[in-house]
Amino acid sequence: MDYDQQGLGELLEESQDLHADAMRSQPELLAEATELGQQPNREGTDRDEATTFAERRRSLAAPVMAGTGLGLGLAIAGLAAGAASAASATDVQILQTQQSLENLAIATYGVALTLPFIGGHSANPVVKAFVMKTRSQHQDHDNAFGSLIKSLGGKPQNSPDPVLLKVVNKAKPGLKSAAAVVALALELEDGAAATYVRDAAILKSVTAKKLTASIMGVEAQHAAVLRAVQALLAGGAAGDIALPPPVAALPAAAGKVGFPNPFFPTAAARPLTEGSVR
């Protein structure tokens, strides 16, 4: 396997410096929430706009909820409420669902790290480093969502998304290979990114909108890396999962596998209140 352990450590250190810079902007963002928490809907709720948008999203509800219609029904009810207080409550519910997705991601990557081929002696060091770093980034997201929920007067969500948790628990016995773990992680990252992309257009609190938008692209990046890793594993080229990668040796298709859509699809978005505090 071609990798530079020391180089990888240095790259992660550089990444940590960039991360520290980015994190410094979070207190400012969250400080806005105190003020915005008092007026989360400063432009006023547009009943028609909210209802229309929610209805246009009807076809994009997550398949798992399609049979019940429960999540989107609640979402439409919340969005159509009109009053500023209702908009604030809806924002909190949306943020709680987002936090529940982060909780699940943290837990899932944690489980993955207990597996020998992800976090143990037989792990690809780049994959291991990615899983560790990604878990840490989800923890940052979790903290940010929790702080914002508090500032909006809500209760942080400390539990994982209950519906997706069942999916993860069902998948656990089958996590016998790196490919299986990558597939499960990809499902979670795609779901989180899709949820945040949709939510960015729904949230009324400007701070919530900004925070969500600042995270959605990061989840999309996690998904891009996982897709690339998945493809290389499927192609029997696990040895090419290295940093820096052997670019000249990579198959042509590796250049596009990470970003299959010109517009990030929202079909995998979770129902708005799926993970809200009950």
Place this chain on the structure above:
Amino acid sequence: MSKNEQPNQMELSERELARLTADLDEAHREAYPKMRESALDLGSQLNQTFGRRGFLASAGALIAGGAVLAGAGPAAAAGRRMLSPAAASPVPTDVLVAGLAASLENLAVATYGSALSAAKAGKLGKVPAAIATFAVTAQAQHADHAAAWNSAISAAGYKKITVANPTIAKSVSAAFAKVTNVTGVAELALSLEEAAAATYLEAIGAVTSSQAVEVAATIQPVEMQHAAILNFVLGRYPVPVSFATLAAAAPISDTKGLVFAKA
């Protein structure tokens, strides 16, 4: 694995990768009509509200004054923040943002095009197949993004923005002239992707039209994905930060030189 087996492995890898990406076109066909619908909705909304002071006020009176209307002179520079208080413009904020976005996408399309031409002419040395595929795919996606923004601009009653952003293009052209290899192209492309992603991130927090947010929100993660792959190719950690930042965002004053003419 013997040397004789190596080509077979690569063939298998290529085949598997091709299988995994075989749905690209189908996904594109599915995603694009939805985005076109959003863009048209945005344009329709802008068209209906054009001229309403309330619309501009609800957008936060954010015009920085950098846009050049047909026949009008450039206003003062607005600093490096995208949206800052300044005199109102007759062009709705969301149209300006859409124009800025379209011009950035056009610039990306042109830059990837220049890179591919240079590669074809042998000016970049040996170009790995994966890099060529990346450039072709990213260029096509940026063209889709530009088309989405221009759909909104057209629907709002303005002529499409078909030029590369003139302000940023100057520095990109100067940088491209010094590029001699694939690494240099990747660095330049990364700066464009980061600028686009940061600009959309700022737009999401600034515009109030949910359709405008929707368009920007579905594109920003894709630019971030391009950046991740470029970072990876350059040997850097592909997801360096937990939160996307605004540092590289193009200010609205970068609409200077763009003509927002009524159709």
